[in-house]
Amino acid sequence: MQITLKYYVIELSKYLIAFTMLLYTGLALVCNFSKNKKAVSICCSLQSGVLLVLMFLCFLDMTFVSGKEEYLYLFAFITLFLFFMITIVTIIYDKADRVLLNNMCLLSGLGLCIVSRLSFTRAFRQYIITLVSFAICLAIPFVIERFRFFRKLLWVYAGVGIVALLIVLTGTKVNGAHITYSIKGFTFQPSEIVKILFLFFIAALLYKYNNLKWIFISAVISGCFVMILVLSKDLGSALIFFVAYFMILIMSTHNYWYLLTGLAGGAIACIAAYNIFDHVKVRVVAFLDPWTYIDDQAYQITQSLFAISSGGWFGAGLMQGRPWDIPYVDQDLIFSAMCEEFGLLFALCVLTICLCCFYRMMFMSRIIGDKFYQIVVYGIGVMYIFQVFLTVGGGIKFIPLTGVTLPFISYGGSSVLSTFIMFFIVQGIYIKSLKYEKSLDEKNTKPDTKVH
Numbered sequence: 174m175q176i177t178l179k180y181y182v183i184e185l186s187k188y189l190i191a192f193t194m195l196l197y198t199g200l201a202l203v204c205n206f207s208k209n210k211k212a213v214s215i216c217c218s219l220q221s222g223v224l225l226v227l228m229f230l231c232f233l234d235m236t237f238v239s240g241k242e243e244y245l246y247l248f249a250f251i252t253l254f255l256f257f258m259i260t261i262v263t264i265i266y267d268k269a270d271r272v273l274l275n276n277m278c279l280l281s282g283l284g285l286c287i288v289s290r291l292s293f294t295r296a297f298r299q300y301i302i303t304l305v306s307f308a309i310c311l312a313i314p315f316v317i318e319r320f321r322f323f324r325k326l327l328w329v330y331a332g333v334g335i336v337a338l339l340i341v342l343t344g345t346k347v348n349g350a351h352i353t354y355s356i357k358g359f360t361f362q363p364s365e366i367v368k369i370l371f372l373f374f375i376a377a378l379l380y381k382y383n384n385l386k387w388i389f390i391s392a393v394i395s396g397c398f399v400m401i402l403v404l405s406k407d408l409g410s411a412l413i414f415f416v417a418y419f420m421i422l423i424m425s426t427h428n429y430w431y432l433l434t435g436l437a438g439g440a441i442a443c444i445a446a447y448n449i450f451d452h453v454k455v456r457v458v459a460f461l462d463p464w465t466y467i468d469d470q471a472y473q474i475t476q477s478l479f480a481i482s483s484g485g486w487f488g489a490g491l492m493q494g495r496p497w498d499i500p501y502v503d504q505d506l507i508f509s510a511m512c513e514e515f516g517l518l519f520a521l522c523v524l525t526i527c528l529c530c531f532y533r534m535m536f537m538s539r540i541i542g543d544k545f546y547q548i549v550v551y552g553i554g555v556m557y558i559f560q561v562f563l564t565v566g567g568g569i570k571f572i573p574l575t576g577v578t579l580p581f582i583s584y585g586g587s588s589v590l591s592t593f594i595m596f597f598i599v600q601g602i603y604i605k606s607l608k609y610e611k612s613l614d615e616k617n618t619k620p621d622t623k624v625h
Contacts, residue, residue, distance in 0.1 A: 183490040186234040191487050191518050193230060197223045197279065198522040201529045204272040205536075211570075213476060217271040221259055224279050228252055231286045231491060237390065238492040251285050258307055266314050268604045273533045276526050277596050280581035283523065287511060290491055290582050291503045295584055302586040309590070310597040317601030318608070323373065324545045327381065330374035337363045337370075338401040364402060364410040365591035368556060369598070371398055371414060372421075376548035377527060379425045386456055388422065408446060408453065409563060409575035413556055417438060419459045420555045421548055453573075460573040473500045477568050480506075480513035488516030503584040505576050510566045523582075524565065531558040537603050542610075546602040 196560035200216045200223065207213050231249030235241075255278045262269050281303060317323070341363050378391050395418045402411035419435035422428075444452045455470045463471035463478070476499040483489065495503045496510035503510075512520045534554030541547045560577055569575040578588040 182237055183234070183493060184363075186230060187487045187490050187516065190227065190230050190234070190491075193223060193227045194515075194519050194522045197227065198525050201272070201276060201526055202506045205529050205532055214598055216556065217275055220279075221256075221276045224255065224275065224282065225252055227279075228255070228282050228286065232289070234491045235290060238490075241293075244289065246493065247285075247293070247296060247300070249291055251282060254300070254304060254307075255282050261311070262600075266600065266604055268607045269314070269600050270533065270537070270603050272531060273596065276530050276533075277581070277593075279526060280523075283511075284582035284584075284589075287507060287582060288503060290514070291496060291507075291510065291584075295503065298588070301591065302589050303593075306590045306593040310514055310593045313594065313597040314601030314604050317598065318605045324377050324380055327374060327377040330370045330377065334367045334370040334374065335394075335397055335401065338398065338405070339366050341405050341407075342401070353373075356574040362585070362587035364407055365587040366594075368410070368414065368417075369591060369594055371379070371395070372417065372549055372556070375418060375421050376552065377549060379421070380545040383426065386424070387500050391422075392418075403446070406450060406452070408450070409577035412563065412575065413559055413577070415442070416559050417552055417556045421552050424551050425544075425548060431500055444605075456573040456575075460570060461509070463570065473506070474567075474570055474574060476500070477506045477509040477522055478570060480509045480571060481517075484516050486512040486516050488512070488514045488517045488519065492513060501576075504578055505564070505574065505583075506568045507579055507583045508565050513580075524561070526579075527561045530554075534599055536601070537599060537606075541602060543606070546606065550599050557592070557595065 195219055201221045202214050203216045204220070207216070228248060228251060231404075232244050232251075236244040236248075258278055259274060262274055263271065285296060285300055285303065286297050375391060375395065378387060381387075399411045399414050399418075402408070402414065415435075415438075419431055422431050423435075447457055459466060459471035459474050463475050465471070467475045478495065480494065481498055484494070488494075491514050494510065494513040496513060499506050499509055508520065508523075511523065531554050534550055534557070538547050538554065539550040539551060540542070557580060560580055563572070563575045563577045564579040564583070566572040567576075578585050580588065580592040
């Protein structure tokens with residue numbers, strides 16, 4: 174009787190979770206593309222409720238299947254956090270973009286949920302990191318709105334960023350790469366924060382100078398960032414920096430010849446990396462012929478493919494899969510674990526939400542009048558969606574594995590903090606832009622009281 178009841182609960186929960194996620198995604202699409210402000214406002218409010226229902230269903234399922242009450246306690250903490258995040262941000266910043274805020278909360282909540290399923294201890298640690306990250310980032314829109322010196326710190330961004338990456342070369346070696354640095358038990362990945370400094374550096378330079386001489390200088394300094402990452406063998410981050418630079422350059426100059434330059438440079442860099450680094454060769458071999466090396470070099474990617482294919486459209490159900498068969502599943506291949514237990518339909522909805530975040534950032538970038546902030550928002554959008562592409566593309570064997578995390582969802586404190594910072598920077602710039610436009614409108618509509 175117990176087995177039968179458990180079976181029916183698992184089966185029912187799969188469809189309820191998928192339907193709830195599908196409903197949230199539909200509301201997200203309406204919010205992004207509808208021009209009716211009232212409809213968008215209603216959909217945003219509905220999204221908040223659907224998000225909480227989704228979290229409830231996921232954690233109730235895990236509690237029932239595992240028989241462990243601590244999942245309910247974690248659900249209570251996460252639900253309170255998501256509720257207060259939406260409430261506090263909308264109260265303090267009434268002009269904050271609710272669409273982007275809701276999606277940020279959804280992805281953050283899902284990340285905590287999936288990490289909870291993989292490891293309760295790591296989930297609690299991730300929850301604390303998320304809470305601290307939110308507390309830190311809550312002040313970012315205020316700082317952006319009040320201070321005007323950000324575009325003047327051109328060489329500060331470059332200097333601090335390069336020094337921070339150089340320090341990593343003496344840091345901890347993880348899977349053959351120097352990507353983390355430890356101080357008194359705390360480990361962090363500087364490249365996650367440096368990519369924000371890199372964006373501000375490029376934006377400040379292209380805002381101030383837009384001639385061939387300074388574009389060449391920007392390319393040289395950007396090359397320094399990329400080369401240090403290559404020397405530390407953090408090739409995934411190096412690729413993100415490289416692509417972000419050329420996309421920003423094309424957007425800023427409207428010169429599409431830079432696209433060809435970037436493609437040619439990228440092709441040469443990939444060939445060089447293949448011939449220089451052994452772990453790149455391993456990943457390429459695993460990508461080209463995974464089934465021949467299924468028990469060796471290609472074990473990680475083949476297990477990822479098995480997990481994705483075994484889930485079907487609605488998944489095996491929470492706690493019913495074998496995600497730990499995939500090496501580094503909570504960091505590199507959490508998307509594959511999601512596909513296995515939540516199903517392909519759910520995973521496609523998550524990707525749609527990621528695309529909605531990117532679209533929203535591109536929309537904001539178009540309406541922001543200040544070129545410096547426009548470049549920053551555009552760059553954040555490009556970095557975010559390209560990182561999603563690298564993670565998901567590697568997991569489904571569309572491209573070789575790069576070892577980068579899925580923003581908000583993968584386990585990792587540095588990744589969570591940097592993604593929160595980027596999203597709140599976008600919110601701060603958007604709020605600043607709206608208030609500036611409002612002040613201009615008020616100035617233009619103010620009646621002329623001068624006596625003629």
